[in-house]
Amino acid sequence: MSFQWIRSLIFVGQIYLAMAVIGLAFMPWALFSRKGAYAACKTWCRWVMWSARWMVGIRCEVRGEVPQHEALIASKHQSFLDIIMIFNALPAGKFIMKKEILYLPIIGQYAKRIGCVPVDRGKRGSAIEKMVRDVDAGRIEPGQLIIYSQGTRVAPGQRLPYKVGTAILYDQLGQPCVPVATNVGLLWPRKGIIRRPGVAVVEFLPEMKTGLSRAEFMSELEASVEGRSDALMADLGYVRKVDALD
Template sequence: MILAVRSLLFQAAFYGWSTLLALCSLLPLALGKQRPIVAIGKLWSRGIDRLLKTVAGIDCVIEGREHIPDGPALIAAKHQSLWDTAVVLALFDMPAIVMKQELHRVPIYGALTKAQEMIAVDRDGGARALKQMLGQAREAVKRGRHIVIFPQGTRTRPGETAPYQPGVAALYQNLKIPCVPAAVNSGFFWPKHGWKRPPGRIVLRFLPPIPPGLGRDAFMTELETRIETENAKLEADTRREFGLR
């Protein structure tokens, strides 16, 4: 009963907070002011962490920050929940997140992603879409931004596997910057489907970077091995510590 009440309260608080920040973004959107929009995104992200802590009893922990280079890097992370995309807004100055093009058409949210120059990808666009993605990514790197990609292209449940898409290899080989893998256990506490938020601890764990220069197949094998191995450990620890399935 307590879990249900806290989960419902979090849902209400989350949507209220998101609506408030969306309304606050309308003026800078209308004026074409990018930096205030970026600042609002960071505030939104930090507010979500605060709500998770105070309402749902969920701590949010970032591990392995020392593995993130000061300069541009390709951040390739496991994706289990909306939290994964929100947290990077506060972690990095102005991250360029690779996202599906359809999100650009979502009212207000789409305009915000465009204003922050996120990298939109037409997943059915073939070679033309790949070329466009690489062009946007190169421009972001020139400006010192971190590129964030979820290489499986979709959210997965804890213990679930999904193929790693070739876009991450294209970015790695063309940008010639380090790739930092990351594991996450957020799917236990913010599931892909469902509204319950059991108390516990969300962990985003950055791993040692993969230096540029590997061949495509070697890189993909190394990336998938590192992420999936670390995620399996993180998920096993989470199940054991919090009694989750």
């Protein structure tokens, strides 16, 4: 058992303890004000990033131009850390998320308060239709809608297709799309306890204009996010293996 594993175990334990403490402390304000819910979530995100630096050696860095206007944010998803970093960077982010999260203590309550959009991933067609209806109904709340285009966390080197739901939302919202690349999965894996030291980056890439065809949009999005994510991972010494599908 390595010293880094022990440090990682303590780090993981304390961030969930902090979640409970901060969530309960802010709850009275959050119940009556969405600003209170955002304040609680951002306070916890900042605590995680600050404690990650001195406890496990992960320094969090946000690059690129962070959108301040309404936009669709289409991001690579490698671990819980990219959720934390993206949400903290945006002024009013809300997620497309799996419905089961709503039933988690504290996280579920705050997800509702900040306007996250739950979908049932087990029913793809109806999930997309409901997603569009919910997003359209919620447009009175300005902000940035965050979607993970591959639908789940994807480990470095793993390949999963980009789902059409992102293109449907892009058409429906009529808003520009900002792709986001990351390398966080090399330092904070999607499974397990160990956290590795290094510079964790999420990078907001150049905005994609409105009006692209679905095929153009999906092709440009995937090329942009995958290409830049590979480059960020290469900065940490990772070389993506080329398989027969490439």
